[in-house]
Amino acid sequence: MTKKEDYELKTEQLLEPIISEHQFELVDVEYVKEGSNWYLRAYIDKTGGITVDDCELVSRALSDLLDKHDFIPDAYILEVSSPGLGRQLKKEKDFKRSLGEEVDVKLYKAIEKQKQFTGILQAYDEEKITLEFEEGETMDIPRQNISLIRLAFDF
Structure with missing residues (x-):
């Protein structure tokens, strides 16, 4: 397992209880480098669509857990969003x-x-x-x- 895959898997595990509690769906997690920055992105969804408030709620809860567990040594930007119109089929x-x-x-x-x-x-x-x-x-x-x-x- 690569470092990238390990970070994504651990992030998914941290997200599971948050997602479950609010009846959201975890669409995907990705850890990617764009330019000089690393991004940790979580894509969430729910019936009827995800709102900005939903993303903020998950982002705050996940950020607290990431700070507590601190398994990513690199500096990164955390983003939580909907998968968008052209969502990829992965799972x-x-x-x-x-x-x-x-x-x-x-x-x-x-x-x-x-x-x-x-x-x-x-x-x-x-x-x-x-x-x-x-x-x-x-x-x-x-x-x-x-x-x-x-x-x-x-x-």
Whole structure:
């Protein structure tokens, strides 16, 4: 396990009781470097959407726990937010909730000379996802070839 993965896992464990108490959903935790700064980000959600007050509540509680446990020696910026419109599908529950929804998929290697697809997520398992397109055609895409999959949104 990398240092990054360890920090993310420990942060998830600290968040679990806070999230559970307020009936929120923990979408993701990431520890990333952008420019010269490290960021520890927690993405939360709930039915009906997350509010700024919800983010503040979780941020304050998490900040106190992080100060107490102090397992990240580097200076970092803590951010708690909603996953946004184009939320990535990462966990089993994300895929399950998104069945029948339109998704954008980006690939590492092209399939039929294309590296991006948009379609309805019809099925998924550990090995592949199945997309359905407007014409009714379906395509299986190996999960190991997916660099990014997220809910599609139109303006």
